[in-house]
Amino acid sequence: xxxxxxxxxxxxxxxxxxxxxxxxxxxxxxxxxxxxxxxxxxxxxxxxxxxxxxxxxxxxxxxxxxxxxxxxxxxxxxxxxxxxxxxxxxxxxxxxxxxxxxxxxxxxxxxxxxxxxxxxxxxxxxxxxxxxxxxxxxxxxxxxxxxxxxxxxxxxxxxxxxxxxxxxxxxxxxxxxxxxxxxxxxxxxxxxxxxxxxxxxxxxxxxxxxxxxxxxxxxxxxxxxxxxxxxxxxxxxxxxxxxxxxx
Amino acid sequence: xxxxxxxxxxxxxxxxxxxxxxxxxxxxxxxxxxxxxxxxxxxxxxxxxxxxxxxxxxxxxxxxxxxxxxxxxxxxxxxxxxxxxxxxxxxxxxxxxxxxxxxxxxxxxxxxxxxxxxxxxxxxxxxxxxxxxxxxxxxxxxxxxxxxxxxxxxxxxxxxxxxxxxxxxxxxxxxxxxxxxxxxxxxxxxxxxxxxxxxxxxxxxxxxxxxxxxxxxxxxxxxxxxxxxxxxxxxxxxxxxxxxxxxxx
Numbered sequence: 426x427x428x429x430x431x432x433x434x435x436x437x438x439x440x441x442x443x444x445x446x447x448x449x450x451x452x453x454x455x456x457x458x459x460x461x462x463x464x465x466x467x468x469x470x471x472x473x474x475x476x477x478x479x480x481x482x483x484x485x486x487x488x489x490x491x492x493x494x495x496x497x498x499x500x501x502x503x504x505x506x507x508x509x510x511x512x513x514x515x516x517x518x519x520x521x522x523x524x525x526x527x528x529x530x531x532x533x534x535x536x537x538x539x540x541x542x543x544x545x546x547x548x549x550x551x552x553x554x555x556x557x558x559x560x561x562x563x564x565x566x567x568x569x570x571x572x573x574x575x576x577x578x579x580x581x582x583x584x585x586x587x588x589x590x591x592x593x594x595x596x597x598x599x600x601x602x603x604x605x606x607x608x609x610x611x612x613x614x615x616x617x618x619x620x621x622x623x624x625x626x627x628x629x630x631x632x633x634x635x636x637x638x639x640x641x642x643x644x645x646x647x648x649x650x651x652x653x654x655x656x657x658x659x660x661x662x663x664x665x666x667x668x669x670x671x672x
Numbered sequence: 673x674x675x676x677x678x679x680x681x682x683x684x685x686x687x688x689x690x691x692x693x694x695x696x697x698x699x700x701x702x703x704x705x706x707x708x709x710x711x712x713x714x715x716x717x718x719x720x721x722x723x724x725x726x727x728x729x730x731x732x733x734x735x736x737x738x739x740x741x742x743x744x745x746x747x748x749x750x751x752x753x754x755x756x757x758x759x760x761x762x763x764x765x766x767x768x769x770x771x772x773x774x775x776x777x778x779x780x781x782x783x784x785x786x787x788x789x790x791x792x793x794x795x796x797x798x799x800x801x802x803x804x805x806x807x808x809x810x811x812x813x814x815x816x817x818x819x820x821x822x823x824x825x826x827x828x829x830x831x832x833x834x835x836x837x838x839x840x841x842x843x844x845x846x847x848x849x850x851x852x853x854x855x856x857x858x859x860x861x862x863x864x865x866x867x868x869x870x871x872x873x874x875x876x877x878x879x880x881x882x883x884x885x886x887x888x889x890x891x892x893x894x895x896x897x898x899x900x901x902x903x904x905x906x907x908x909x910x911x912x913x914x915x916x917x918x919x920x921x
Contacts, residue, residue, distance in 0.1 A: 474832060504834025514825035516847040518921075527843050531834035539842050580829075587833055 426452040426591060426623045427473065432482035432492075433647075434468050442468035443479070444647035450625065450640075452590070455617045457638025457655070458627040461667050464644040466627040470593045473625070474506045475499045487590055504531035507584030509594035509613075509626075513576045517569040521560065521579050524568055525551040528586035547586075554582040558612060574605035581612060592616070594626035598633075606630070610637045631663055712892065719900060720893035723886070727901040730872070730879035735905060737796050737871065737878050738864040741803025746857045748808040753815030760819055769812075777809040781867040785876040796877030803868060807860050818852040851920040858913040858920075865909050869902055879905075 427450040434443040442465045450456055458466050471477040472484055475491050484491040489502050507528070515524050529547050530538050537544060543551075555561055558578040568576060577597060584592055594613060598606030610626070614637055617624040628634045634641050635655045643651030643658075643666035650666045651658060755761050756769035784802035792798050827844035835843065872880025879902050886895035 476828070476832070500834050500836065502834075503832055506832070508829070508832035510825060510829060512825050514829035516826050516843070518851050519847050527830055527835070528833050530830065530836075530839045530843065535836065535839070538839055583829070583833070 426450055426454075426487055427625070428483075428485040429469075429473075430483045432469070432472060432484060433480050434465070434472060434477060435480045441647050443472070443482075446482070446644075446647070446649055448642065448649065448652070450623060452623055453617065453621040454640060455614060455624045455638055456626070456640045456642055457634035458625060458642050458644065459629075459631060459634045459666065460627075460644035460650070462629070464666075465647040466644055467595055468647075469644065470508075470595050470625065470627060473591075473593055474503055474508055500531065504587060505590050507587050507589035507592040507622075509577075509580055509584055509592065509597045511596040511599045513573075513580045513600070515568045515576055515579055515583075517567070519568060520564065521555065521566050521568055521571070522548075522551055522564040524579050525554055525582045525586055528554075528583035531587070550586050551582070554585040555579075557585060557616075558582045573601050574608060577601060577605070577609050578612065581609070581616075585616065589622060591623045591625070594624065596627050596629060599629060606633065613637075631667075634658075715892040716896035716899075718893065719897040720891070721897055723882070723894040723897050724901070726882050727879065727898040730882045730898065731901045731905045733796055734865065734868045734871075734878035734880070734902075735909070737799040737803060737868040737876075738861055738909075741800045741868070742807055742857060742861045742864050744800070745804045745807035745811055745860070746853075748804065749811035749815055750853075752808070752812040753819060756812055756816040757819035759822070769816075773809045773813055776805065777813065779806070781806040781864075782870060782874065785871050785874050789875050794875040794877075799868060799871040799876035799878055802871065802876060803864050806867075807864060811856060811860055814856040815849075815853055818849055818856070822848050855917045855920045858917050862906075862910050862913050865906055869906075 427448065429446055429448040432443050432446040432448075433441070435441050444465075446465075446469060458469065460466050468477055472479050473486065473491065475494060479492050482492065486502065486506060491499070491502055494502055516527070523541075526533075526543050526547055529543075529550060533543060533547055552561070552564065555564060558581050560575060560578055560582065563571070563575070568579060571579065577600075581597075592613065597613070598609045601609060610628075610633060613624050613626060616622055626638075628638075635658060638655055641651060641653065641655050641658050642649060643662070645666050645668075651662050752769060752773070755765050756773055758766055761769065781802050784805040785798060788798035788801040788805075792801065822845060826848065827840055830840045830844035868878050868880075869883075870880045872878045872882070873884050875881070879898060882898045883895060883902070886892070886898060
């Protein structure tokens with residue numbers, strides 16, 4: 426489903442965020458991406474949906490080449506990739522339902538979407554997504570009246586409306602307390618299992634990565650330092666990923 | 673810190689005392705004035721309600737001047753604000769627009785009224801023009817600050833869902849701007865009611881004409897009726913507007 430070859434990214438300032446990353450992720454896999462801050466986790470995820478243009482290398486998702494895609498081509502690829510953000514990135518003043526409808530914009534007839542006249546099918550899909558994340562009944566609430574955990578679930582419902590083949594999550598629980606983090610991760614895990622959606626999520630808590638990712642990819646200095654099962658991620662292997670990260 | 677700190681405070685105190693002396697600040701003169709103030713207030717009661725129709729006509733016109741002036745100002749401010757937003761406009765346009773705004777904002781509504789009365793004659797129309805001139809610059813500044821504060825994240829989320837540029841503008845940018853723009857505009861409407869109330873002093877229409885006329889005629893009961901109507905108008909608009917603004921932001 427996801428194929429990455431020789432992916433490198435050097436930012437204009439000279440910082441090398443990714444340095445020759447090769448990855449193959451199969452359909453339906455749930456992968457935890459770990460590594461110290463600055464290891465390139467965000468850059469990798471943002472290369473996968475075309476937010477960041479790589480300096481070298483190639484990214485393919487579902488056979489479509491993301492790297493180098495622009496305009497309409499990139500837009501259609503993105504429609505099939507859900508992205509969950511650390512800061513939720515919701516429209517705080519809009520209702521829960523409107524925020525979820527944003528996920529389906531690529532399919533909504535253009536003019537109707539600009540006027541805010543969403544077709545019944547869109548509304549039904551948005552309500553179903555909200556039911557799935559356990560937020561039925563909150564459709565009309567303004568997003569800024571919800572708790573952080575509820576807001577992240579709205580963001581996940583927004584992604585579900587896309588009916589994506591891949592969900593990318595960039596530290597989806599870093600703004601949440603530990604209990605809520607579990608809820609959000611369990612939700613992503615369930616979605617991955619039930620719908621066969623490929624999920625790649627970066628996590629800064631090693632323990633959570635062990636429990637929720639069957640496969641763990643460790644990044645260090647923009648390179649893949651570990652790629653294997655969560656059981657195989659020994660203390661020694663973890664130390665190699667995080668070594669001198671504090672320095 | 674220490675020494676420069678005290679020099680700074682001494683400077684502020686010096687400036688204040690210098691200005692106080694120049695403005696003839698005097699407690700004794702204020703006390704001497706108290707009987708006259710009480711006399712003034714005593715003459716204002718009871719209000720002469722026979723002039724109520726005049727007061728209401730004037731209040732309505734003041735309200736209309738503020739509404740039309742604020743409305744046109746909002747429309748003018750919209751394009752200017754994008755030119756005056758650092759994150760949207762190229763530097764030459766940004767600095768140009770900001771300088772023009774600062775120059776026009778330096779002059780208040782009443783001064784514009786003197787200018788427009790001379791230019792287009794007496795009545796509410798020069799009043800509208802002067803409200804437009806000042807309010808457009810203030811709103812453009814406020815709008816541009818809202819544009820500069822746009823959060824990238826929610827826009828990015830819309831783009832991540834495969835939305836078109838127009839959809840990203842509609843669902844990523846506008847929800848952040850429209851409530852703020854409306855809120856600023858309502859707030860200016862409130863302040864413009866007060867500004868428009870004194871435009872009549874210089875012949876630019878509205879309730880100020882009646883206040884000034886009755887005071888000149890020493891008809892204090894009539895003036896107090898007009899003032900009461902003005903107070904009710906200002907409070908009503910403030911109340912309605914702040915209720916609306918609370919729901920927006």
